[in-house]
Amino acid sequence: MTPGFLESYFxxxxxxxGWFSPDAALMFMAxxxxxxxxxxxxxxxxxxxxxxxxAVALGAMRGDGARLLAIDLFExxxxxxxxxxxxxxHAHFMQNMADFFGDTAFVQCIAAPSNTLGPADLGEAFSFCxxxxxxxxxxxxxxxxxxxxxxxxxxLVALDDYFNPAFPGVCEGAIKFWLGHDGVLIPIxxxxxxxxxxxAPAPFDLHQAFSQRFPYVLHKTTTLWETPIRSFSSFAAxxxxxxxxxxxxxxxGSFRVDAVLTLDSAEMTAPGGGSIRVPVRVVNRSTIxxxxxxxxxxxxLSYHLLSGDGRxxxxxxxxxxxxxxxxxxxxRIVDMTVDVPDVQGDYQVEPDIVWEGITxxxxxxxxxxxxxxxxx
Amino acid sequence: xxxxxxxxxxxxMDALQGWFxxxxxxxxxxxxxxxxxxxxxxxxxxxxxxxxxxxxxVASLRAESGTFTAIDVFDxxxxxxxxxxxxxxxxxxxxNMATSFPSLGWMKLIAASSSTVSAEALGPQSFCxxxxxxxxxxxxxxxxxxxxxxxxxxLVALDDYFNPRFPGVSEGALLFERLHPRxxxxxxxxxxxxxxxxxxxxxxxxRFARQFDFIPANVTTMWGRSVALFESAIVPGxxxxxxTPHRLVARPGSTVVMRAAIEPGVAAVSATRGQALTIPVRVVNRTTVxxxxxxxxxxxxxxxxGRLIEFNNPRSYFDPVIAPGAxxxxxxxxVAPEAEGAYTLELDVVWEGITxxxxxxxxxxxxxxxxx
Numbered sequence: 001m002t003p004g005f006l007e008s009y010f011x012x013x014x015x016x017x018g019w020f021s022p023d024a025a026l027m028f029m030a031x032x033x034x035x036x037x038x039x040x041x042x043x044x045x046x047x048x049x050x051x052x053x054x055a056v057a058l059g060a061m062r063g064d065g066a067r068l069l070a071i072d073l074f075e076x077x078x079x080x081x082x083x084x085x086x087x088x089x090h091a092h093f094m095q096n097m098a099d100f101f102g103d104t105a106f107v108q109c110i111a112a113p114s115n116t117l118g119p120a121d122l123g124e125a126f127s128f129c130x131x132x133x134x135x136x137x138x139x140x141x142x143x144x145x146x147x148x149x150x151x152x153x154x155x156l157v158a159l160d161d162y163f164n165p166a167f168p169g170v171c172e173g174a175i176k177f178w179l180g181h182d183g184v185l186i187p188i189x190x191x192x193x194x195x196x197x198x199x200a201p202a203p204f205d206l207h208q209a210f211s212q213r214f215p216y217v218l219h220k221t222t223t224l225w226e227t228p229i230r231s232f233s234s235f236a237a238x239x240x241x242x243x244x245x246x247x248x249x250x251x252x253g254s255f256r257v258d259a260v261l262t263l264d265s266a267e268m269t270a271p272g273g274g275s276i277r278v279p280v281r282v283v284n285r286s287t288i289x290x291x292x293x294x295x296x297x298x299x300x301l302s303y304h305l306l307s308g309d310g311r312x313x314x315x316x317x318x319x320x321x322x323x324x325x326x327x328x329x330x331x332r333i334v335d336m337t338v339d340v341p342d343v344q345g346d347y348q349v350e351p352d353i354v355w356e357g358i359t360x361x362x363x364x365x366x367x368x369x370x371x372x373x374x375x376x
Numbered sequence: 377x378x379x380x381x382x383x384x385x386x387x388x389m390d391a392l393q394g395w396f397x398x399x400x401x402x403x404x405x406x407x408x409x410x411x412x413x414x415x416x417x418x419x420x421x422x423x424x425x426x427x428x429x430x431x432x433x434v435a436s437l438r439a440e441s442g443t444f445t446a447i448d449v450f451d452x453x454x455x456x457x458x459x460x461x462x463x464x465x466x467x468x469x470x471x472n473m474a475t476s477f478p479s480l481g482w483m484k485l486i487a488a489s490s491s492t493v494s495a496e497a498l499g500p501q502s503f504c505x506x507x508x509x510x511x512x513x514x515x516x517x518x519x520x521x522x523x524x525x526x527x528x529x530x531l532v533a534l535d536d537y538f539n540p541r542f543p544g545v546s547e548g549a550l551l552f553e554r555l556h557p558r559x560x561x562x563x564x565x566x567x568x569x570x571x572x573x574x575x576x577x578x579x580x581x582x583r584f585a586r587q588f589d590f591i592p593a594n595v596t597t598m599w600g601r602s603v604a605l606f607e608s609a610i611v612p613g614x615x616x617x618x619x620t621p622h623r624l625v626a627r628p629g630s631t632v633v634m635r636a637a638i639e640p641g642v643a644a645v646s647a648t649r650g651q652a653l654t655i656p657v658r659v660v661n662r663t664t665v666x667x668x669x670x671x672x673x674x675x676x677x678x679x680x681x682g683r684l685i686e687f688n689n690p691r692s693y694f695d696p697v698i699a700p701g702a703x704x705x706x707x708x709x710x711v712a713p714e715a716e717g718a719y720t721l722e723l724d725v726v727w728e729g730i731t732x733x734x735x736x737x738x739x740x741x742x743x744x745x746x747x748x
Contacts, residue, residue: 010650011714014677014686136597165538165565166605168598175550190540224543226512231540241650273471275391289652289709318393323695325709327654332707339393342467357541 006241009056009100016096018053019160024192025057026235029246030217031156031189031196032061032128034209036247040154042125045069047114047143048133048160051089052096059101060246061128067106069122071133074111115142119150126150132160140173141180144197148177148184151199154206157185162195178225187224191232195224214238216251220297220357233297233358237288258285259361261301261351261368269374272342275318278371280351283331290353291325297356298322301334304362306370308346319354340375347373383616385432385476392472394429399670400567401433402610405621406588407531407564407571408437408503410580412622416529419443421501423490423518424508424535426465428472434505435473435483436621445484445498447508491517495524502527507535515548523552523559528575532560537570553599562598566606570598590614590626608728609670627665634736635662636725637703638673644744647712654707655743657723659698667698670728673706675743680718691726712747719745 010022035041041063049055049070059068074090090109097104110117114133129147133139140159147157161170174195177185185197188206198206207230217238219230243250260283270276280301284290292298300319307313318337326332338349349371353361362368386398408417420438425431425446435444450466466487473480486493490508504522508514515534522532534549536542549570552560561576564584573580581604585593590613594605618625641656661667672691678684690709698704713719721743725733734740 007649007714014713137600163538163540163543166594166596166607168538168562168565168596168603171538171546172550172599175547179551179554190543222541222543223511225547289654291709324692324707325652325654325690326707327652327709330654330707339468 004242005060005100005246006244009060010241012056012096012099013053016053016056017051017092019050019193020054020057021192022241023232023235024194025054026239026241026249027189027191027194027196027232028057028128028130028158029061030214030235030249031206031210033247033249034206034213035127035154035156036063037213038154038204038209040127040152040203041066042127042152042155043067043069043123045071045122045126045129045147045150047071047129047131047146049093050132052093054130054132055093056096056100057246058128058130059097059107062106063127066125066127067108067123069108069110071110071112071114071117073113074109114146115139117146122150124150125152127152127155129155129157130160131157135161135167135170137169137172137176140170141177142173144174144177144185145181148181148199153199153201154203155199156188157197157199159195159197161193162190164193175225187227187229189219189230189232190222190224191230191235195229214249216255218355218358231357234288252287254287256285256287257355257359257361257364259283259290259353259366260285261353261366263351263369263371265371266369267372267374269376270340272340272344272375275337275339277335278338278349278351279333280336281331282326282334282353284326284328286328289325289327290322292321292323297358299326300354300356301336302352302354303336303338304350304352305341306348306350308348308372310348313347319356338371338373340373344375347375349373381617382614382619382621385436385621386616388476389429389432392429392432393427395568396430396433397567398668399606399610400569401430402591402614402624403564403566403569403571403606404433404437404503404505404533406584406591406610406624407580409622409624410583410587411502411529411531411573413583414529414577416502416527417442417622418500418502418527418530419445420503420505421445421447421498421522421525422505422507423447423522424506425469426507428469428476430505430507431469431473432476433621434503435477437503438482439502442502443482443484445486445501447486447488447490447493449489450487490514490521493521495521498525500527501525502530504530504532505535506532510536510542510545512544512547512551515545516551517548519549519552519560520556523556523574526560526574529577530574531563532572532574534570534572536568538565539568561601562603564604564606565596565598566593566604588624588626609668611668612665612671612727634725634727634731634733635738636660636667636733637662638723638725638739638741640708640723640741640743642743644746645710646746646748647710649712649714649716649747651712653710653712654692655710655721655723657706657708657741658703659694659706659725660703661698661700664700666700667694667725672726672728673708674724674726675708675710676722676724676734677713677745678720678722680720682720685713685719691728710745712745716747719747721745
């Protein structure tokens with residue numbers, strides 16, 4: 001797998017039908033890379049391949065000499081597609097695999113409901129599984145059970161649509177599995193409509209190994225199944241896709257998240273208790289857009305409240321989100337809503353850009369001018 | 377929120393901090409109206425009121441003689457932020473409620489964790505909104521408390537069930553269902569809320585479809601039951617000037633003519649592969665409804681020879697709302713294709729879950745894109 005593969009793969013997302021993103025592919029590949037570095041590299045499996053958009057990524061993540069197993073109802077069994085969560089097509093799938101891999105001898109297609117299959121049919125040497133098949137609670141639980149039995153210890157399983165309100169059954173099935181098989185699968189990461197789990201026992205500390213290998217990928221932390229996990233809202237921004245391959249991601253050396261904030265006025269006076277709007281000129285000096293319309297980690301303009309002599313009073317305050325994206329090097333006047341304290345006196349208001357759950361730009365070196373606010 | 381039409385109420389609500397949108401408010405009102413028609417309207421309750429944004433709505437759902445109870449740790453949350461700011465959340469909440477209602481004699485304030493509040497202290501409720509602790513344990517406890525106090529046929533709304541930032545919410549709710557099966561039955565999903573009904577009537581969503589045929593809804597399955605799924609905006613179908621929190625009225629001539637003028641500020645742009653850029657576009661609302669939540673500007677990508685490459689692309693949502701006849705300069709966010717070449721971007725307005733304006737005969741505009 002050479003550099004250039006990822007560029008051509010991501011370039012094909014426009015023509016291959018499916019619900020998958022380059023960010024999700026890179027998250028899969030990053031964790032797979034960590035696993036491979038610790039000797040966990042075997043067969044890969046996808047349940048619900050549709051036209052192969054995500055299966056191409058999985059095929060590229062398989063171990064040397066290993067297989068990609070593709071389980072789908074394909075066109076001949078669609079009458080069994082209970083929730084209507086995809087519509088596999090064998091010819092399209094194989095053509096897309098051939099376009100990227102040429103020789104597709106490593107691909108084994110199984111046209112069957114996944115709940116009719118077991119380790120005897122599939123083997124037990126899988127390092128990565130992706131569940132994107134039936135989206136009912138029963139199907140999800142059964143697919144997690146199947147994957148937990150065929151994965152190598154420490155292997156990973158990715159589950160689609162856990163947080164999709166159109167398919168509540170996925171979350172229900174996953175939690176049913178958790179409650180019935182506590183400790184079998186350990187949640188690891190979430191992002192881009194996927195949740196990653198690791199089969200226990202984990203042979204090494206995956207979070208620590210990930211941090212060592214990908215310190216440049218920003219994330220936040222949340223809790224799933226009473227376990228801390230990493231939550232990603234951007235991956236492609238941190239990776240140089242031209243220089244990377246599916247088994248070796250290279251950091252995007254030019255990645256930068258920064259801004260220039262300026263105020264028209266350095267001083268304002270307002271009565272206590274209400275709110276005022278302060279226009280702030282925002283210049284995006286990042287390599288990514290400031291946006292809020294798609295991500296669960298939106299960018300917004302906010303501020304920190306300080307006392308008149310500069311002591312911190314309230315770090316978290318109201319946000320003005322970038323519902324319309326601000327592209328790199330573009331600028332815009334944004335109205336910052338400031339809640340005026342009830343108590344009379346002098347205050348300072350320090351504008352800042354927040355990337356929700358990930359960072360404040362102040363913490364990455366942003367220096368913004370402060371507004372002196374006098375409350376009467 | 378008691379006095380005046382919904383437009384005025386929403387104007388006041390939108391000025392408040394918090395994560396609560398007009399569509400969620402209308403969803404609450406619509407289902408509350410349905411159960412009220414069956415005689416279920418009494419006291420209402422909110423756990424986690426913050427600045428009162430959703431509390432103004434939940435309070436307005438109470439019966440004329442009913443109470444509204446607000447439970448929040450207020451300054452405890454404040455302290456958690458590590459702040460010593462002189463303005464406590466309780467003060468902000470009370471001020472905002474006082475702005476929204478002429479009097480607050482019907483309001484009960486409990487400044488404590490909901491885990492310390494007993495069902496007896498609350499009494500019977502017809503509508504509860506849970507937006508407190510988002511942990512599994514906190515959600516479980518709040519579901520349990522609300523299940524105890526909500527009357528048969530009453531409603532419980534839960535925030536953030538599908539929010540990936542708070543996985544504990546769905547875990548707590550499902551643990552509740554596991555220990556108390558079918559006590560609360562999901563009936564609707566939408567706008568970051570799930571609405572449950574105690575002792576659910578079998579035809580609530582059929583009544584919804586009959587009563588609110590101007591509100592588009594899909595269907596999905598949750599907890600083994602068919603529920604209504606709201607994926608597109610409700611606001612454009614509601615006459616905000618004639619509606620009240622207790623009675624929603626459809627916008628006259630509910631067949632909305634999908635018309636907008638889309639005028640890009642440039643005829644052509646160039647970009648590198650995969651580059652994010654913005655294109656200035658003037659959008660004029662030629663319909664009779666607001667361009668609001670769930671509506672935005674997007675584009676379709678064609679090759680230079682007119683072949684469709686990608687129909688669905690990122691949206692730039694209309695914020696603030698564009699009123700009928702008004703216009704707005706939009707910065708349309710565009711991500712250039714990964715392959716070099718010449719492309720045509722066809723600019724279009726999308727109403728999420730309902731339609732693209734192009735499909736309703738609205739003229740589109742194009743911008744040429746060269747990817748180097």
